[in-house]
Amino acid sequence: MNPTVYNLALVMHIVGITLMAGATAVEYITFRQFWKTIPSDKGKGMVIWRTISDYQKMMGIGMLIIIIGGVVMMYYLHEAWGAQLWFRIKFGLVILVIINGLGIRRILGSRLSKLLAAMRPVYERTPSTLRIRGYIQVVHWIQLVLFLAIYILSIFKFV
Ligand code: HEM
Known part of the structure; x- marks a missing residue:
């Protein structure tokens, strides 16, 4: 094993x-600002929404680097890590992070985009927008729990 390459990979x-966890935390905070702003000022709300979409790209890039x-x-230590329990559980949780934070979150985001585009010129508080708001909040909480579990593992x- 080449320790320098291994440490660079770490x-x-x-x-x-x-990048990924930071973008998730920032997205959570910016979403709160978005929901506060959009009912009174749709233009400003849409600017915040576009910023939120950039965080999704940051999350994807972060995941790729991870x-x-x-x-x-x-590649260097798969025989050591691959057989250990913590790594196997962690791998499953990483898949859930991808499904939840990138997959489901993306679907909810495009649904919200369509709803926002349909309501011109003012924002309407409908059961659909409230539902999506709730779902996105759940996605954020699940992501937080998954990240914590992956850090601990x-x-x-644990062998
Ligand atoms: C959301 C995704 C992931 C997170 C948050 C994460 C987080 C971490 C953390 C916090 C460490 C401890 C670093 C240290 O002890 O200095 C670590 C180590 C490690 N990770 Fe990940 N990881 C993720 C995905 C992955 C994936 C997909 C792989 C393999 C393909 C992987 C392989 C490893 C290995 C082999 C170590 C051991 C490094 C060592 O202690 O020498 N991780 N990871």
């Missing part, structure tokens, strides 16, 4: 985690 892993770093580490490394 640095990459941490950079990716920072995976590249993880795959390089596994990766750091304690």
Whole structure:
């Protein structure tokens, strides 16, 4: 094993985690601002909405960097890590992070975009928008729990 390459991959892993988890936290806060603003000022709300869409790109890039770093580490030490329980559970949770944070979140985002585009010129508070607001909140909470669980597993490394 080349320790320098392994450590560089770990640095990459941490950079990716920072990007992805950071974007999730910032998206959560910006969403709160969005829901406060959109009823009184649709124009301003739409600017916030477009900013939120950029966070999704940041999350995707973060995930890609996490995976590249993880795959390089596994290339060197897959026999050690691959057999351990923490890694197997973690891998399942990573798949859930992708499904929840990128897949489901994207579907909800495009539904909200369509609803917002249909209500011109003012925002209408309908059961559909309230439902999507609730679902997106659940996505954020699930993401938080998944990240915490992955951190605990990766750091304690229960065999
Ligand atoms: C949401 C996705 C992920 C998060 C939040 C995450 C988080 C972490 C954290 C916090 C560590 C501990 C770093 C340390 O001890 O210094 C770690 C280590 C590790 N991760 Fe990940 N990880 C993710 C995805 C992955 C994936 C997809 C792979 C493999 C393809 C992977 C492979 C590894 C390995 C092999 C280590 C052990 C590094 C070591 O301690 O030497 N991770 N991860």
